[in-house]
Amino acid sequence: xxxxxxxxLGLTLSLSLIACRPGIPADVLSEGDMVDILYDIHVxxxxxxxxxxxxxxxxxxxxxxxxxxxDVTQEExxxxxxxxxxxxxxxxxxYQDLSEKIRDNVVAAGGKIxxxxxxxxxxxxxxxxxxxxxxxxxxxxxxxxxxVMPDSTFRRGDRINLQYESQLLxxxxxxxxxxxxxxxxxxSTSTSRISHITSSGKGNVSVxxxxxxxxxxxxxxMVTPQSQENAKQSFRLFVLRNIxxxxxxxxxxxxxxxxxxxxxDQE
Numbered sequence: 387x388x389x390x391x392x393x394x395l396g397l398t399l400s401l402s403l404i405a406c407r408p409g410i411p412a413d414v415l416s417e418g419d420m421v422d423i424l425y426d427i428h429v430x431x432x433x434x435x436x437x438x439x440x441x442x443x444x445x446x447x448x449x450x451x452x453x454x455x456x457d458v459t460q461e462e463x464x465x466x467x468x469x470x471x472x473x474x475x476x477x478x479x480x481y482q483d484l485s486e487k488i489r490d491n492v493v494a495a496g497g498k499i500x501x502x503x504x505x506x507x508x509x510x511x512x513x514x515x516x517x518x519x520x521x522x523x524x525x526x527x528x529x530x531x532x533x534v535m536p537d538s539t540f541r542r543g544d545r546i547n548l549q550y551e552s553q554l555l556x557x558x559x560x561x562x563x564x565x566x567x568x569x570x571x572x573x574s575t576s577t578s579r580i581s582h583i584t585s586s587g588k589g590n591v592s593v594x595x596x597x598x599x600x601x602x603x604x605x606x607x608m609v610t611p612q613s614q615e616n617a618k619q620s621f622r623l624f625v626l627r628n629i630x631x632x633x634x635x636x637x638x639x640x641x642x643x644x645x646x647x648x649x650x651d652q653e
Contacts, residue, residue, distance in 0.1 A: 410476070415466040417476065419456065421483045423463065424555060428488065428586070471623070475525055478520045481625045485553060510535065512629040513602075521563065521609050521624040528609040534631055538601045544633040545602060545616040548591040552583045553625040562582060563620050564611035567591045573599040582610070583624070603631065 400627035410416070415423070451469055453463055488502045512534055546569050554561035563583040570576045575598070581591045591605075609624060 389554070391410075393626060405627060409473075411469065413462075413465065414469045415458065415462065416445055417480050417483070419458075420466060420470060420480050421487060422482055423456055423458065424480070425487050425491075426455065428484070428553070430556065436459065457593055462549045471522055472524075474520060474522070477522075481520060481553070481623070485625065488553070510539065511630045512633065515629070517629045519607070519626045519628070519629065521561070521570060521607065523609055523612065523622055527607060528611075530608075530633075531606040532604065534603045536603070536633070540633055541635070542595070542599045543597050544595055544599065544635065546593045546595065547630075547632045547634055549588070549603065549608060549628070549630045549632065550590070551588050551627045554583070554629070555587045561624060562623050564608045564610050565589070565591055566608075567593060567595045567605040568603065569595065569600055570602040570604070571595065571600060587624045600633070 430452060441530070442609055450460075451458060470480060513532075514534055515532055519529075519530060546567065548565070548567045550565075551564070556561075561584060565581045565583060566578065567580075568576055568578045576594075577593050579591050579593050581589065584587060607626065609622065612622070
């Protein structure tokens with residue numbers, strides 16, 4: 387075999403591996419195709435969340451238009467989506483690429499990716515788990531709990547701020563994740579705050595410690611369960627990125643917009 391033939395054979399094998407990744411069935415859309423389709427569906431969902439589209443039929447029509455654009459049938463899309471939903475390692479890669487594409491297009495359009503935290507707040511991040519997480523309805527991917535102990539940099543009156551960027555993709559209906567943050571000051575005194583993630587964007591859950599000293603912080607992210615019938619008909623994916631748990635001086639203004647807060651004095 388000549389050197390040129392060897393090079394040609396090597397290129398052919400390489401392209402074959404790229405085009406047909408091991409483990410992905412032939413009747414399932416490629417990861418690249420899924421990224422492109424999911425991006426357009428993400429844009430369609432964002433449009434549906436504005437006042438421009440109030441009728442659910444408009445949302446269905448937009449999704450149908452996306453599939454037609456890529457010459458993909460609803461059956462092909464559903465089959466591929468179901469496959470990737472049941473293989474979290476593939477879906478995580480798809481959503482990493484999807485997140486980058488969304489961010490790149492926002493910047494290209496003249497927008498800015500703005501954070502909630504200040505430069506000083508970055509040094510106060512005590513989050514001790516993965517900063518990017520993928521959630522879906524099926525266990526064990528539907529819930530993550532956390533527990534964090536304060537370090538020597540904590541001061542009385544610090545405000546605790548759990549921050550994240552969320553991306554939701556829901557086949558039908560609405561997405562809903564529950565976020566809980568518990569801050570313990572003593573064995574008998576704590577503050578709890580609960581929030582819900584129902585759309586893509588930035589979010590935070592904040593607790594003010596007043597003049598107390600934080601002893602421990604716990605909480606969880608949990609996909610709010612669907613009814614059994616909806617669970618059979620709809621797929622939901624939730625991606626949380628840039629998760630941070632910050633302790634901020636009480637002088638930093640709170641940007642918290644959460645609705646449920648409980649202060650508990652346990653006996």
